[in-house]
Amino acid sequence: MAQMTKEQKTRLECSDEYAYVYDRNPDDELLQSANVIIGLPKPGRLKNCENLEYLQLTSSGADAYVKPGVLKPGTILLSSTGAYSQSVAESAFAMTLCLIKKLHLYRDDQNRHVWSDRGKVTSLRGATVLIVGLGAIGLVYAGLVKAMGARVIGVKRRPSECPECVDELYLVENLESLLPRADVVCSILPGTEATYHFYNKEKFSLMKNSAVFINVGRGTSQDEEALRDALLNGEIAAAGVDVFEKEPLSEGSPLWDIENLLITPHATGGDHMDVTLDLIAQIAADNFNAYVSGKPLRNVVDFETGYVK
Amino acid sequence: MAQMTKEQKTRLECSDEYAYVYDRNPDDELLQSANVIIGLPKPGRLKNCENLEYLQLTSSGADAYVKPGVLKPGTILLSSTGAYSQSVAESAFAMTLCLIKKLHLYRDDQNRHVWSDRGKVTSLRGATVLIVGLGAIGLVYAGLVKAMGARVIGVKRRPSECPECVDELYLVENLESLLPRADVVCSILPGTEATYHFYNKEKFSLMKNSAVFINVGRGTSQDEEALRDALLNGEIAAAGVDVFEKEPLSEGSPLWDIENLLITPHATGGDHMDVTLDLIAQIAADNFNAYVSGKPLRNVVDFETGYVK
Numbered sequence: 001m002a003q004m005t006k007e008q009k010t011r012l013e014c015s016d017e018y019a020y021v022y023d024r025n026p027d028d029e030l031l032q033s034a035n036v037i038i039g040l041p042k043p044g045r046l047k048n049c050e051n052l053e054y055l056q057l058t059s060s061g062a063d064a065y066v067k068p069g070v071l072k073p074g075t076i077l078l079s080s081t082g083a084y085s086q087s088v089a090e091s092a093f094a095m096t097l098c099l100i101k102k103l104h105l106y107r108d109d110q111n112r113h114v115w116s117d118r119g120k121v122t123s124l125r126g127a128t129v130l131i132v133g134l135g136a137i138g139l140v141y142a143g144l145v146k147a148m149g150a151r152v153i154g155v156k157r158r159p160s161e162c163p164e165c166v167d168e169l170y171l172v173e174n175l176e177s178l179l180p181r182a183d184v185v186c187s188i189l190p191g192t193e194a195t196y197h198f199y200n201k202e203k204f205s206l207m208k209n210s211a212v213f214i215n216v217g218r219g220t221s222q223d224e225e226a227l228r229d230a231l232l233n234g235e236i237a238a239a240g241v242d243v244f245e246k247e248p249l250s251e252g253s254p255l256w257d258i259e260n261l262l263i264t265p266h267a268t269g270g271d272h273m274d275v276t277l278d279l280i281a282q283i284a285a286d287n288f289n290a291y292v293s294g295k296p297l298r299n300v301v302d303f304e305t306g307y308v309k
Numbered sequence: 310m311a312q313m314t315k316e317q318k319t320r321l322e323c324s325d326e327y328a329y330v331y332d333r334n335p336d337d338e339l340l341q342s343a344n345v346i347i348g349l350p351k352p353g354r355l356k357n358c359e360n361l362e363y364l365q366l367t368s369s370g371a372d373a374y375v376k377p378g379v380l381k382p383g384t385i386l387l388s389s390t391g392a393y394s395q396s397v398a399e400s401a402f403a404m405t406l407c408l409i410k411k412l413h414l415y416r417d418d419q420n421r422h423v424w425s426d427r428g429k430v431t432s433l434r435g436a437t438v439l440i441v442g443l444g445a446i447g448l449v450y451a452g453l454v455k456a457m458g459a460r461v462i463g464v465k466r467r468p469s470e471c472p473e474c475v476d477e478l479y480l481v482e483n484l485e486s487l488l489p490r491a492d493v494v495c496s497i498l499p500g501t502e503a504t505y506h507f508y509n510k511e512k513f514s515l516m517k518n519s520a521v522f523i524n525v526g527r528g529t530s531q532d533e534e535a536l537r538d539a540l541l542n543g544e545i546a547a548a549g550v551d552v553f554e555k556e557p558l559s560e561g562s563p564l565w566d567i568e569n570l571l572i573t574p575h576a577t578g579g580d581h582m583d584v585t586l587d588l589i590a591q592i593a594a595d596n597f598n599a600y601v602s603g604k605p606l607r608n609v610v611d612f613e614t615g616y617v618k
Contacts, residue, residue, distance in 0.1 A: 090432055090457075094410040097403035106573045107416045113565045115557035115574040121581050123399055147456035148399075248424035256422045264415045265424040272430050 008281035012038075015292040036291070038284045043070045054297075056287055058280050060084045060137075060269065061218065062301040062308075063191045077301040078287055081308050082136040083279035084269040088188075089140035091268035092216040095240030096145070096184055099212050100124070104238075104262045122183070122210070125149035130182035132175065133189045133217055134166065135308075141186055142166050153178055157307075179206040184214065191218030192306040199223060204230035211236045216268050219243035224255060231258050242268045317590035321347075324601040345600070347593045352379045363606075365596055367589050369393045369446075369578060370527060371610040371617075372500045386610040387596055390617050391445040392588035393578040397497075398449035400577035401525045404549030405454070405493055408521050409433070413547075413571045431492070431519070434458035439491035441484065442498045442526055443475065444617075450495055451475050462487055466616075488515040493523065500527030501615040508532060513539035520545045525577050528552035533564060540567050551577045 013020050032048050038056040043064045054076035062079045098104055102118045109116050129145045131138045134154035142152045143165040154166040155175055162169040185207060189195040199222040213236050215222055224245060230236045238260040247266050271277055287297050302309045322329050332339060341357050347365040352373045363385035371388045407413055411427045418425050438454045440447040443463035451461045452474040463475040464484055471478040494516060498504040508531040522545055524531055533554060539545045547569040556575055564570060580586055596606050611618045
């Protein structure tokens with residue numbers, strides 16, 4: 001991650017039992033000697049980390065680290081899910097508004113020096129927004145669309161109480177009956193085996209012709225051919241997609257030229273907002289403080305599912 | 310305006326003393342016989358409307374109708390300000406988010422098949438948003454940015470109580486001390502003599518280099534050369550402009566090609582959102598009901614200022 005501030009380091013360094021080494025490009029020797037790693041090391045470099053007690057990822061997704069052989073059995077894997085919520089949710093929200101207000105089309109017109117009215121636009125006021133994968137990002141997004149007057153439906157894998165900013169909460173098994181109701185479908189699914197090509201021809205065909213699809217989860221969750229067909233055949237009205245099966249998206253991909261698709265280059269999260277870095281540093285500090293005092297850790301990843309437990 | 314629904318007509322037709330004629334293209338005879346006109350007739354066609362008691366415009370702006378000679382003295386002029394608030398405010402909000410999240414630049418990259426990270430983006434969370442012209446539109450916009458965590462400063466011509474969604478309220482005389490504080494300046498000034506080229510070189514130079522300027526009021530309020538210079542010289546970061554001094558903007562205007570300027574073709578209001586038409590019909594019905602029963606009218610335009618009193 002980016003250079004930590006003095007204040008962030010002070011919050012982290014809570015125990016004299018450990019030495020704290022800050023190195024953005026550690027060599028193998030340093031990496032393999034570590035008891036705790038905070039960062040995003042290449043998965044292939046962790047094989048011989050015999051001392052490693054836990055790895056605190058600075059990313060939200062953990063899929064590359066749960067594969068067998070990456071970490072020695074028993075190593076605790078922690079993600080930074082939550083830190084990216086504000087950034088990703090705000091960008092997903094901006095994409096949603098951009099599409100329903102046709103700003104992407106007006107931008108194209110501008111580039112052609114064309115003053116042309118694109119007709120009706122819709123509103124989130126009174127719209128039904130379906131959030132698939134109601135985790136930390138989904139909750140922030142839910143709050144934003146709710147504040148604009150949307151009805152919010154959340155979908156999760158596991159039952160839980162319905163949060164205040166969500167009107168209806170269902171399990172993912174119910175999705176097929178919910179898709180036909182949604183004016184906006186915002187997906188924040190992680191990249192796991194279970195979510196591979198989750199958005200296929202059938203799912204898109206269940207959406208309204210006027211629906212806007214947003215994907216800020218992982219690219220493997222959408223079948224790109226099915227997405228392209230749905231957009232070109234008018235099965236959905238528009239899509240805003242930040243994630244793709246292969247990134248960077250190849251220059252020759254047919255997706256680039258789809259007018260009613262807005263593409264961003266996996267740029268909604270990362271360190272794009274200053275607040276994110278501070279939230280990551282806070283999670284790392286909280287977890288290290290908890291670890292040395294034997295308290296429960298945040299964002300422990302389940303190796304079976306790839307999700308935070 | 311667009312065809313009124315049966316329900317909208319029923320709400321309007323409250324008196325048997327009047328005959329109700331619905332005609333989207335009235336001839337001179339019909340127009341000149343009317344006691345009340347609801348619509349947006351060409352100003353030049355109103356000269357001989359000797360019977361006209363009041364003109365209920367279906368537009369928000371009234372500048373073309375307050376000029377001497379357009380309406381006979383004593384004719385009441387009513388605007389539909391308020392009806393467009395939701396539509397204009399939502400589009401201004403979408404433009405704001407599009408610009409701070411750099412979606413206009415990502416759209417350009419998409420059109421070039423370029424996968425390129427544009428770096429940091431900002432947030433409305435903790436940002437200071439200055440709304441110049443805090444009328445009906447400004448209040449809706451204030452509520453939207455406030456819900457995202459912004460600090461809202463409103464500027465008005467006349468003193469009033471500070472609305473709940475506004476943190477600080479000032480008179481327009483104080484603007485020069487407020488501009489340097491704003492991360493976003495959203496202007497909703499009408500097109501009057503007093504606002505002509507209000508945003509000039511000096512005003513732009515007072516804004517932060519990181520500021521985003523939004524104009525959804527009237528195009529005459531901005532000096533387009535000063536706006537262009539401010540954008541090209543980095544005096545402000547970006548602008549989203551829906552209104553221009555001459556509309557349509559000419560094909561050869563140098564504004565089209567400014568990368569950090571997002572242009573929309575006076576398309577934030579109008580009948581772009583279905584809810585607007587119903588709000589206009591409601592204002593027209595409320596005013597006619599009030600008129601026939603001698604009650605106070607809404608949205609009475611002051612011929613001196615061009616504003617609603």
